[in-house]
Amino acid sequence: MTWKCALFDLPFGGAKGAIAVDPIGLEPAEYERLVRRYARAMAPITGADTDIPAPDVGSGAAEMAWMMDAAPAHGAGWGAVTGKPLALGGSQGRAAATSLGVASVALLALERAGMDPRDATAAVHGFGKVGRGAALELARAGVRVVAVADVRGGLRADDGLDIAALAQHVDRTGSLIGFAEADAIGSVDVLTEPVDLLIPAAVEGVITHENVDRVKARIIVEGANGPITSAAETALRHRGVDVVPDLLANGGGVVVSYFEWVQARQGWWWDVVDVEERLAQRMRASWQLVAHRATADGVDLRTAATAVAVERVAAAVRARGSEG
Structure with a gap:
């Protein structure tokens, strides 16, 4: 996720977390309690200005709504979680x-x-x-x-x-x-x-x-x-x-998660046409950068994408300087 965010020039870092369980067979109420308990356990390190959860495999808008609701004391606000339902400050176009x-x-x-x-x-x-x-x-x-x-x-x-x-x-x-x-x-x-x-x-x-x-x-x-x-x-x-x-x-999801976070912080939501146009621009720009790098360096697309991402993170680390 760190490299993916760097590749798309998003000011996010990255990590993954999950619950080791097969949700098939769980009662709906039991499943919701499980997600909410996970959210409360993660609450000390999550929030709109720290670590912002987003959906991935096995999760969607419902789970993100439960996570936002379960830990309001830590990073309260619409920007604390992305991939939420529209009624809770989600973004048009996030699901697709x-x-x-x-x-x-x-x-x-x-x-x-x-x-x-x-x-x-x-x-x-x-x-x-x-x-x-x-x-x-x-x-x-x-x-x-x-x-x-x-x-x-x-x-x-x-x-x-x-x-x-x-x-x-x-x-x-x-x-x-x-x-x-x-x-x-x-x-x-x-x-x-x-x-x-x-x-x-x-x-x-x-x-x-x-x-x-x-x-x-x-x-x-x-x-x-x-x-x-x-x-x-x-x-x-x-x-x-x-x-x-x-x-x-598959970076489109995190790109629009970033868009959702931006909209939440501004308190101003874009229509679906704006979201999809901005997404298309980001995807095309990143593609062109990677394709050009692959051709220029004579490498495959994965190597080119990784090189661009790592170089961006390295440049940011160097720019911050050192305390010695």
């Missing part, structure tokens, strides 16, 4: 921010490769908060999304999936399973579809040394954190596959 960021960077990667989105095919592994929105945005841009997967299975259609209709099916049934306008395949099979663009947007470590030789995509954009192991990425690099790292690709 990561998806929009992933899709925008994916389209920029296609452009860099000299590909027209209308001629490109894509597969999306994961149809949750990130993958679903990214698939919708890619389809709107003309990309033919031919395969998607969730935890229960996958779907493919050579002529392209109707992502909007599929999203409605998932809303009704809770899963991709049973969608009549596509062929059923295994969830992991989506990773090895012969497509131009692959977006692993589910969990970490899904592309490994065991299946990397079967991955056929020309471009991989990491919607999830760490979906490619280091050994697999080395193999992909040797084959000339462009990997857009999570550091850059």
